Amino acid sequence: MQEVRAGPMKTRIVECVPNFSEGRRPEVVREIADAVRNVSGVRLLDQSSDVNHNRTVLTFVGEPMAVKDAAFKAISRAAELIDMEKHEGEHPRIGATDVVPFVPVSGVTIDDCVELAKALGQEVADRLHIPVYLYEEAATCEDRRNLANIRRGEYEGLKKEISLPERHPDFGRPVMHPTAGATVIGARNYLVAYNINLGTSDISIAKKIARRVRASSGGLMYVKALGIMLEDRNVAQVSMNLTNFQKTPIHVVFNLVKAEAERYGVSIIGSEIIGLIPMDALLDAAEHYLRLEDFPRKQVLEARIWDE
Amino acid sequence: MQEVRAGPMKTRIVECVPNFSEGRRPEVVREIADAVRNVSGVRLLDQSSDVNHNRTVLTFVGEPMAVKDAAFKAISRAAELIDMEKHEGEHPRIGATDVVPFVPVSGVTIDDCVELAKALGQEVADRLHIPVYLYEEAATCEDRRNLANIRRGEYEGLKKEISLPERHPDFGRPVMHPTAGATVIGARNYLVAYNINLGTSDISIAKKIARRVRASSGGLMYVKALGIMLEDRNVAQVSMNLTNFQKTPIHVVFNLVKAEAERYGVSIIGSEIIGLIPMDALLDAAEHYLRLEDFPRKQVLEARIWDE
Numbered sequence: 001m002q003e004v005r006a007g008p009m010k011t012r013i014v015e016c017v018p019n020f021s022e023g024r025r026p027e028v029v030r031e032i033a034d035a036v037r038n039v040s041g042v043r044l045l046d047q048s049s050d051v052n053h054n055r056t057v058l059t060f061v062g063e064p065m066a067v068k069d070a071a072f073k074a075i076s077r078a079a080e081l082i083d084m085e086k087h088e089g090e091h092p093r094i095g096a097t098d099v100v101p102f103v104p105v106s107g108v109t110i111d112d113c114v115e116l117a118k119a120l121g122q123e124v125a126d127r128l129h130i131p132v133y134l135y136e137e138a139a140t141c142e143d144r145r146n147l148a149n150i151r152r153g154e155y156e157g158l159k160k161e162i163s164l165p166e167r168h169p170d171f172g173r174p175v176m177h178p179t180a181g182a183t184v185i186g187a188r189n190y191l192v193a194y195n196i197n198l199g200t201s202d203i204s205i206a207k208k209i210a211r212r213v214r215a216s217s218g219g220l221m222y223v224k225a226l227g228i229m230l231e232d233r234n235v236a237q238v239s240m241n242l243t244n245f246q247k248t249p250i251h252v253v254f255n256l257v258k259a260e261a262e263r264y265g266v267s268i269i270g271s272e273i274i275g276l277i278p279m280d281a282l283l284d285a286a287e288h289y290l291r292l293e294d295f296p297r298k299q300v301l302e303a304r305i306w307d308e
Numbered sequence: 309m310q311e312v313r314a315g316p317m318k319t320r321i322v323e324c325v326p327n328f329s330e331g332r333r334p335e336v337v338r339e340i341a342d343a344v345r346n347v348s349g350v351r352l353l354d355q356s357s358d359v360n361h362n363r364t365v366l367t368f369v370g371e372p373m374a375v376k377d378a379a380f381k382a383i384s385r386a387a388e389l390i391d392m393e394k395h396e397g398e399h400p401r402i403g404a405t406d407v408v409p410f411v412p413v414s415g416v417t418i419d420d421c422v423e424l425a426k427a428l429g430q431e432v433a434d435r436l437h438i439p440v441y442l443y444e445e446a447a448t449c450e451d452r453r454n455l456a457n458i459r460r461g462e463y464e465g466l467k468k469e470i471s472l473p474e475r476h477p478d479f480g481r482p483v484m485h486p487t488a489g490a491t492v493i494g495a496r497n498y499l500v501a502y503n504i505n506l507g508t509s510d511i512s513i514a515k516k517i518a519r520r521v522r523a524s525s526g527g528l529m530y531v532k533a534l535g536i537m538l539e540d541r542n543v544a545q546v547s548m549n550l551t552n553f554q555k556t557p558i559h560v561v562f563n564l565v566k567a568e569a570e571r572y573g574v575s576i577i578g579s580e581i582i583g584l585i586p587m588d589a590l591l592d593a594a595e596h597y598l599r600l601e602d603f604p605r606k607q608v609l610e611a612r613i614w615d616e
Binding site for chain 2: 045270272276287293299302
């Protein structure tokens with residue numbers, strides 16, 4: 001294999017979905033988004049602001065170090081532009097940059113994202129003097145896996161309690177930044193929203209299947225599921241979130257729903273993926289159904305183009 | 309959706325696989341390959357020379373206009389460095405650059421590749437004074453679809469016959485270039501090499517299935533198939549070339565082979581893809597088996613990254 005040039009993007013892709021405590025001043029949101037946009041090798045896929053929540057979510061992707069760099073620049077800009085002493089909004093929050101999850105998409109593991117979260121946390125504490133908490137897969141104790149626990153009391157409450165040993169941050173001194181507050185950084189798996197439509201208008205069947213496939217009632221480990229009704233089509237649907245498509249692949253979910261539906265004499269009339277899905281999740285399905293014996297992903301022509 | 313920057317590569321990808329009449333002088337091959345490498349937005353995936361054939365095949369991909377540009381530069385360099393008056397080799401050939409197929413990979417049609425072939429043909433004739441013949445999907449008459457017909461008599465024979473009306477080139481005057489001869493340019497579909505391994509050591513079953521699935525004996529239009537034996541594994545295999553995966557998708561081939569095998573009480577133990585395969589071929593399979601109702605390819609996260 002010969003190479004012409006090293007492209008700025010690689011097939012090692014991390015997603016970052018930071019939440020900022022500003023959803024009302026478009027000029028501030030623009031400046032934070034620009035901090036991300038201006039980092040080479042990073043692509044901003046989405047930005048959405050909620051006025052009631054007074055909050056903005058950015059979604060960007062790229063090579064791991066570039067994504068970390070973009071996250072730092074955005075946190076830094078938010079710290080300059082947002083004053084938590086003046087912030088109001090319906091959504092719970094503890095800082096100007098409230099929460100920053102890293103998500104593995106392609107060629108990286110969840111552990112790589114945990115490392116990225118820790119490196120960013122250290123940098124934010126050292127250089128910006130913002131205390132940082134690690135959550136979800138990056139959490140340093142079981143209690144901090146859950147974001148709600150870290151955010152208890154929100155900005156105002158944490159300001160009073162941060163000096164208590166049990167509320168000390170993972171990085172930085174136990175003192176809130178005077179305007180930017182504190183920030184939660186972590187790693188979580190990619191979430192695939194996947195729905196399967198049944199050949200019946202009986203919602204009770206969709207509910208029974210949902211109970212069978214979801215983790216909470218004994219089903220597949222990384223599946224959340226509900227039975228709902230698509231009123232406009234008069235079709236019952238098993239509506240799901242797959243929280244780890246590597247460990248609970250999409251085709252395993254499909255096959256189990258299909259088998260359970262058969263037990264009620266019901267067919268699967270179709271399925272839908274909501275939003276974006278990493279290429280790997282679908283290649284895993286193709287590999288399964290075609291019974292491919294050995295299929296290194298570098299056999300995908302596009303992967304050869306983008307890879308170094 | 310927000311955008312950070314326009315990458316040099318797009319998801320409109322064409323492959324080009326030119327054959328040059330030089331496989332013995334590495335320094336000449338290197339110069340021709342460099343002409344491709346130096347074009348921005350093109351990636352050289354493979355290069356292979358055969359000393360007996362005295363011939364080199366390059367495989368490169370990229371955005372359509374960049375690929376055409378790279379092809380022109382390679383043809384131009386080959387015309388400077390190769391003298392057909394002195395060329396010897398076992399493989400049939402009519403020119404320094406012997407044949408140049410364009411192949412659609414992603415986001416382009418075979419018609420786009422035909423246009424590319426015609427534009428390049430005109431340019432090669434006008435600027436390099438090399439007569440050009442169009443073949444396969446780009447052919448201007450049925451007789452010229454087949455490369456062997458165009459190459460009849462090879463360089464030496466065509467030199468004598470090119471002035472005959474039936475052998476006039478599609479572009480340029482009916483006179484051979486004094487050193488570079490003539491060149492064949494065209495468009496063909498991507499070829500996927502796909503083999504299915506059977507749960508039997510009876511090669512006669514593989515042969516019967518091959519006959520059933522291949523076009524030549526009444527099977528699928530874009531399938532070539534043979535029954536062979538994997539001696540080391542004692543496994544019978546249906547070995548196939550899929551010559552148009554858009555019109556005869558890989559999952560249709562798999563399902564037909566599976567159904568035919570069942571008729572002999574034989575299972576499918578696995579399958580294999582040889583070499584590179586466009587992402588779309590596998591996404592089509594995932595879409596089929598998961599029964600996706602509406603799946604625009606921009607829902608693939610990687611496609612959003614690379615696309616403009």
